[in-house]
Structures are given as structure tokens and as C-alpha cells.
Amino acid sequence: xDGKNIEILERGVGYQGFYRLEKLRxxxxxxxxxxxxxxxxxxxxxxxxxxxxxxxxxxxELVLIEQFRIGARDDPRGPWLLEIVAGLIEPGESAEEVARxxxxxxxxxxxxxxVHVNTFYGSPAMSSQRVHLYLGRVDSTGVGGIHGLADxxxxxxxxxxxxxxxxxxxxxxxxxxxWPLIALLWFASQREAVRARWLAT
Numbered sequence: 001x002d003g004k005n006i007e008i009l010e011r012g013v014g015y016q017g018f019y020r021l022e023k024l025r026x027x028x029x030x031x032x033x034x035x036x037x038x039x040x041x042x043x044x045x046x047x048x049x050x051x052x053x054x055x056x057x058x059x060x061e062l063v064l065i066e067q068f069r070i071g072a073r074d075d076p077r078g079p080w081l082l083e084i085v086a087g088l089i090e091p092g093e094s095a096e097e098v099a100r101x102x103x104x105x106x107x108x109x110x111x112x113x114x115v116h117v118n119t120f121y122g123s124p125a126m127s128s129q130r131v132h133l134y135l136g137r138v139d140s141t142g143v144g145g146i147h148g149l150a151d152x153x154x155x156x157x158x159x160x161x162x163x164x165x166x167x168x169x170x171x172x173x174x175x176x177x178x179w180p181l182i183a184l185l186w187f188a189s190q191r192e193a194v195r196a197r198w199l200a201t
Contacts, residue, residue, distance in 0.1 A: 005029035009038060020045045044127040050098035051086035051133050052114070053183040054107060055163070056140035057198040062166045062187075063107055063140055064180065066157040067148070082159065082169070084180045086131075095132035103136060106156050108147050111136040113201075115194065117186050122178060133183055135190075137198050163191060 010025040022043045027035045054063035064082050072079040087102035089095055096114055103111045117133040140160050148154025161169075169175050170184045187194075 007035065014042060042126070044129070046127065046129045047088045047090065048095070048130045048132060049086050049122075050089055050095040050102065051084050051131050051179045051183070052099040052103060052111065052136040053084045053117075053134070053180070053187060054103060054109070054111070054136050054138045054140075055187070055194070056138055057195040059140055060163045060195065061140045062161050062163050063109070063138060063143055064159045064161060064166065065106055065147075066159055067155060069177070081177045082175050082180065083177050084183055085136075086179060089132070096134070099132075099134050099136060103138070105149060106147050106154070107138075107143060107158050108145060109138045109140070109143050111138055113137040113198065117183065120182075131179060133179065133186075135183070135187060135194065163187075 005028060007027045008024060009027065012023050013020065014023040015021040022045050024041050024043065025038055026041065027038055030036055055061070056063070063085075065085060066080050066082050069079050069081050069083075072081055085099070085102050085106045087098050087105070089098050093101075099114055100111045103109060113136070115135040117135055119130055119132045121127070122129055122131050143160055144158050146155065146157055148156035166175075167184060167188055170181065170188075175181055175184060
């Protein structure tokens with residue numbers, strides 16, 4: 001089935017703030033044939049995101065970031081999560097441009113190469129946003145400190161970890177945000193091949 005199998009009966013804005021919440025009344029094609037009855041669904045509409053896992057093949061280190069996340073406010077370990085660099089794709093920007101820009105803003109370093117990992121919906125039951133995920137080659141020498149844009153309320157701590165340690169944290173459930181989890185699972189399977197290729201260039 002494709003988008004032609006959806007009939008929008010009514011749409012409106014339920015909330016407009018940091019996110020836009022759209023309320024829709026719709027019908028869709030059923031697998032058994034015919035159309036569903038009218039359904040009411042809400043969708044959070046936000047621009048697509050570029051996200052990048054930063055890797056230094058020379059030192060075999062990953063560069064992650066740690067920041068406050070409101071959705072994890074009741075987590076017993078606290079609402080500061082280990083994540084990967086990410087940012088919204090603004091009109092006229094490519095995902096690759098955003099990956100490079102956000103790496104400078106959030107991690108204080110430059111990306112030399114990008115490998116596209118995948119593009120996926122982060123939470124399609126509630127949002128139209130897609131994530132364009134990359135692995136980025138960086139020089140981790142001297143990388144660290146606190147970064148982010150003050151006018152966006154960002155307070156981002158850069159964390160540099162040996163790849164083995166980062167993957168161990170993944171296995172221990174210490175990295176529990178979807179984007180870094182997906183990125184690290186991919187990285188674990190591709191690490192040696194990517195490292196060999198980047199070290200040869």
C-alpha cells in the first residue's frame with residue numbers, strides 16, 4: 001500500500017510550540033479490502049534530522065555527547081543521556097551539511113568523511129520525522145569540553161571513549177536512546193571494515 005490509500009477527512013493544529021502537533025481525522029485502506037472507519041490520530045511534525053556517530057579510526061575511539069533529555073526526566077539514572085551528534089535539517093540544507101555543522105557545534109571538531117548508514121522513522125506511530133544516520137570520521141585528538149549553542153539552551157558534554165568501552169556500555173544497557181543504539185549496533189558489525197578502509201586513505 002502507498003499514500004494513495006489514505007483519505008484525510010479533516011486536519012488541524014492541536015499545538016504549536018517546540019514541536020507541532022497535528023490532529024487528523026482519516027480513513028485508510030484495509031489489508032482485507034475496503035476502507036477503515038474514520039480514525040482520529042495525532043502526529044508530531046518536526047523536520048527530518050541528521051545524526052552522526054563520530055569515529056577516529058587512528059585511535060579507535062568514538063566521540064559521543066551527553067545532554068539533558070526531558071523524556072528521561074524520571075529515569076532512576078537521571079535525564080542526562082549518552083547520545084550521538086544530531087540536528088534538524090533546515091530548508092535548503094542537505095543531511096550531510098547538517099551532520100558536518102552539528103559536529104562542529106556539538107562536539108567541537110570537523111568531519112572528514114561520512115558514511116551513510118540508513119534513513120529511518122524514529123517513531124512512526126506518532127511522528128513524521130525521519131533520521132538520516134551517518135558514521136563520521138574525525139580526529140579525536142584534544143576533543144572534549146562543553147559545547148552547544150547558548151541561544152538554543154544547549155549544554156552538551158563531549159565524551160571520548162575507546163570503541164570497545166562504548167560497545168560495552170551498549171551491551172550493559174547504559175546507552176538506551178534509539179539513535180545511538182542503532183548507530184552502535186551498525187558500527188559493531190562494520191567497525192573493522194570501515195577502520196581498514198579509512199586507515200588506508
